[in-house]
Amino acid sequence: xxxxxxxxxxxxxxxxxxxxxxxxxxxxxxxxxxxxxxxxxxxxxxxxxxxxxxxxxxxxxxxxxxxxxxxxxxxxxxxxxxxxxxxxxxxxxxxxxxxxxxxxxxxxxxxxxxxxxxxxxxxxxxxxxxxxxxxxxxxxxxxxxxxxxxxxxxxxxxxxxxxxxxxxxxxxxxxxxxxxxxxxxxxxxxxxxxxxxxxxxxxxxxxxxxxxxxxxxxxxxxxxxxxxxxxxxxxxxxxxxxxxxxxxxxxxxxxxxxxxxxxxxxxxxxxxxxxxxxxxxxxxxxxxxxxxxxxxxx
Amino acid sequence: xxxxxxxxxxxxxxxxxxxxxxxxxxxxxxxxxxxxxxxxxxxxxxxxxxxxxxxxxxxxxxxxxxxxxxxxxxxxxxxxxxxxxxxxxxxxxxxxxxxxxxxxxxxxxxxxxxxxxxxxxxxxxxxxxxxxxxxxxxxxxxxxxxxxxxxxxxxxxxxxxxxxxxxxxxxxxxxxxxxxxxxxxxxxxxxxxxxxxxxxxxxxxxxxxxxxxxxxxxxxxxxxxxxxxxxxxxxxxxxxxxxxxxxxxxxxxxxxxxxxxxxxxxxxxxxxxxxxxxxxxxxxxxxxxxxxxxxxxxxxxxxxxxxxxxxxxxxxxxxxxxxxxxxxxxxxxxxxxxxxxxxxxxxxxxxxxxxxxxxxxxxxxxxxxxxxxxxxxxxxxxxxxxxxxxxxxxxxxxxxxxxxxxxxxxxxxxxxxxxxxxxxxxxxxxxxxxx
Numbered sequence: 087x088x089x090x091x092x093x094x095x096x097x098x099x100x101x102x103x104x105x106x107x108x109x110x111x112x113x114x115x116x117x118x119x120x121x122x123x124x125x126x127x128x129x130x131x132x133x134x135x136x137x138x139x140x141x142x143x144x145x146x147x148x149x150x151x152x153x154x155x156x157x158x159x160x161x162x163x164x165x166x167x168x169x170x171x172x173x174x175x176x177x178x179x180x181x182x183x184x185x186x187x188x189x190x191x192x193x194x195x196x197x198x199x200x201x202x203x204x205x206x207x208x209x210x211x212x213x214x215x216x217x218x219x220x221x222x223x224x225x226x227x228x229x230x231x232x233x234x235x236x237x238x239x240x241x242x243x244x245x246x247x248x249x250x251x252x253x254x255x256x257x258x259x260x261x262x263x264x265x266x267x268x269x270x271x272x273x274x275x276x277x278x279x280x281x282x283x284x285x286x287x288x289x290x291x292x293x294x295x296x297x298x299x300x301x302x303x304x305x306x307x308x309x310x311x312x313x314x315x316x317x318x319x320x321x322x323x324x325x326x327x328x329x330x331x332x333x334x335x336x337x338x339x340x341x342x343x344x345x346x347x348x349x350x351x352x353x354x355x356x357x358x359x360x361x362x363x364x365x366x367x368x369x370x371x372x373x374x375x376x377x378x379x380x381x382x383x384x
Numbered sequence: 385x386x387x388x389x390x391x392x393x394x395x396x397x398x399x400x401x402x403x404x405x406x407x408x409x410x411x412x413x414x415x416x417x418x419x420x421x422x423x424x425x426x427x428x429x430x431x432x433x434x435x436x437x438x439x440x441x442x443x444x445x446x447x448x449x450x451x452x453x454x455x456x457x458x459x460x461x462x463x464x465x466x467x468x469x470x471x472x473x474x475x476x477x478x479x480x481x482x483x484x485x486x487x488x489x490x491x492x493x494x495x496x497x498x499x500x501x502x503x504x505x506x507x508x509x510x511x512x513x514x515x516x517x518x519x520x521x522x523x524x525x526x527x528x529x530x531x532x533x534x535x536x537x538x539x540x541x542x543x544x545x546x547x548x549x550x551x552x553x554x555x556x557x558x559x560x561x562x563x564x565x566x567x568x569x570x571x572x573x574x575x576x577x578x579x580x581x582x583x584x585x586x587x588x589x590x591x592x593x594x595x596x597x598x599x600x601x602x603x604x605x606x607x608x609x610x611x612x613x614x615x616x617x618x619x620x621x622x623x624x625x626x627x628x629x630x631x632x633x634x635x636x637x638x639x640x641x642x643x644x645x646x647x648x649x650x651x652x653x654x655x656x657x658x659x660x661x662x663x664x665x666x667x668x669x670x671x672x673x674x675x676x677x678x679x680x681x682x683x684x685x686x687x688x689x690x691x692x693x694x695x696x697x698x699x700x701x702x703x704x705x706x707x708x709x710x711x712x713x714x715x716x717x718x719x720x721x722x723x724x725x726x727x728x729x730x731x732x733x734x735x736x737x738x739x740x741x742x743x744x745x746x747x748x749x750x751x752x753x754x755x756x757x758x759x760x761x762x763x764x765x766x767x768x769x770x771x772x773x774x775x776x777x778x779x780x781x782x783x784x785x786x787x788x789x790x791x792x793x794x795x796x797x798x799x800x801x802x803x804x805x806x807x808x809x810x811x812x813x814x815x816x817x818x819x
Contacts, residue, residue, distance in 0.1 A: 222637070222648075223635065223636035223637035224635045224636060224637070224649055224654055225649065225654065239636065241636050241637045242637070243637070243640055244637025244638070244639050244640040245637075330588075331588075332587060332588050332639060332640055332792070333586075333588075333639035333640060333792060333796065334639070334792045334793060334796055334798065349462065349463040349466055350459075350462070350589070350781055351782040352466065352489070352779075352781075
């Protein structure tokens with residue numbers, strides 16, 4: 087019998103593999119339980135119907151069937167993806183530009199660098215309140231500035247047409263620095279020899295950026311995309327603080343809709359089915375993006 | 385069905401008589417009976433709770449009970465409350481509740497402890513239970529279960545700028561039609577240039593609080609013969625009136641307006657009329673800029689008369705509390721005449737007649753004529769008010785969603801009144817069916 091199949095050697099000592107398993111078991115069990123229990127419980131809840139008085143009965147797939155014919159579900163799904171794509175593109179673009187600027191300006195004082203990245207250190211609730219005040223159509227600074235330059239004022243968060251782009255802009259302001267930090271790390275890890283070769287070959291700055299820097303940054307950008315995707319698909323706090331899903335459901339993402347169903351209208355079963363669906367979407371996105379990241383890795 | 389609130393001052397005679405007749409239980413009452421116990425209080429982080437919690441040390445010294453406070457903003461507090469109560473957890477002993485909103489739902493779920501036995505068997509000598517506004521107590525009673533003790537009385541009132549009305553030669557409004565006419569006059573008046581003529585709540589889940597007053601004053605009811613009644617003639621008039629006031633004379637972005645925005649706008653002198661909560665009086669007057677140029681009145685009558693909205697926060701004991709007796713001691717202390725008088729001085733309208741008659745409170749009112757107008761409006765709320773905000777069903781919170789959606793659809797121009805009320809009635813009838 088080999089050592090691998092026999093936990094104890096002839097001398098009676100515990101094998102390294104068993105030692106490793108026994109030492110890591112508590113944390114593995116804890117982690118699995120912390121993930122599996124809430125998820126399993128949510129799935130179980132999604133198969134129940136709750137009355138307004140807290141009574142439950144087994145509903146099978148009723149909640150999922152209801153979802154298919156629920157206009158608000160499809161509205162929430164559309165808004166979730168609209169907000170996701172818009173924010174993601176803006177954050178990747180601005181984050182990369184900011185990282186390139188910080189990378190080029192190596193002598194930038196520390197305080198300026200800190201200011202650049204400070205928005206994402208701000209709690210979303212504080213950021214939401216701050217932007218709520220700035221964007222107030224009557225009293226806010228944003229419209230004051232626009233009208234000072236002779237431009238028409240906007241309703242920002244109060245306009246069904248502008249609310250999602252406005253939320254995307256606020257989120258971009260807050261999270262582009264986070265993307266920039268990731269990209270900056272990627273830039274610093276790029277091999278100098280490639281740039282030296284490009285310089286010898288007489289490549290212009292633009293060519294270096296498009297042909298060398300950005301292609302080499304793809305794995306880093308894919309990582310940033312995965313990290314931001316998880317957050318953006320679950321977008322909640324900023325919306326909740328600023329619009330609560332309004333005006334007239336124009337910013338009611340799936341997450342907001344699920345929250346309201348569960349905690350305001352006490353339809354915990356239906357809310358859970360919405361959340362299970364959202365979790366599957368997030369999980370699916372992560373799997374796809376992970377494959378993309380592996381494909382572009384070098 | 386609307387429940388009429390009785391005039392608080394009308395109780396004075398009963399109080400005078402009642403004060404002399406202390407129940408037998410009061411003789412044996414001992415504030416230290418639960419010394420060493422701990423009571424967990426789930427509070428809404430609003431001015432009422434903040435004012436009470438300033439005196440926490442007094443409570444602990446008086447009773448020897450340790451008060452553990454768990455405080456959140458209103459929405460988060462409800463979220464926590466639902467989780468705790470649904471899990472039948474004893475984590476919370478006493479909590480703040482709005483009977484007009486969640487009362488029916490929580491009572492039907494059996495989440496409130498019945499406070500009736502406490503009010504009969506465990507009453508401090510100077511508590512004066514009968515002094516509490518009867519209609520607010522009735523509004524917190526469901527199927528004979530007393531679910532909470534009132535902390536305050538509040539409702540939407542009309543704040544308006546007397547200086548602008550005078551400059552623009554507009555008479556104080558005495559009907560809803562007058563408000564519409566005043567808004568039109570203000571819109572074309574040079575002295576009110578750049579000032580929003582009329583503002584009120586436009587945020588979907590928040591607006592039923594103000595819209596309900598329009599509906600009732602127009603003679604409407606949310607339900608008739610067990611069905612949703614928003615498409616009744618009165619309902620449609622109320623929807624049209626409220627939404628068009630906001631659409632034609634309201635501030636830009638009013639569709640996201642709740643109390644916070646309304647208060648800021650009015651306090652900064654940027655709205656001429658603001659129909660919003662009486663609770664906002666201290667905030668609106670902060671800085672004193674509006675103290676001398678404002679008048680406060682209940683919403684003027686409509687075609688159906690005057691039926692102001694009057695509600696109040698209450699303190700309730702969880703059915704799952706392990707220590708309901710000590711929790712009741714906290715409620716008794718927080719809603720005692722002595723505490724209510726202290727809260728009144730901070731602009732928290734008392735649900736007790738005796739607090740209104742308190743000398744210190746009277747002196748506070750006498751300092752500013754506007755404070756007296758505010759109290760007068762509250763007296764009217766207490767006398768004529770209805771606590772019906774949204775549908776009188778277990779799923780009241782969800783009913784508010786559909787009312788808000790109907791108003792916002794008209795306001796945003798995405799539906800006509802006919803379409804909006806028909807959609808709302810359909811959704812609300814489905815909700816009523818689910819009951």
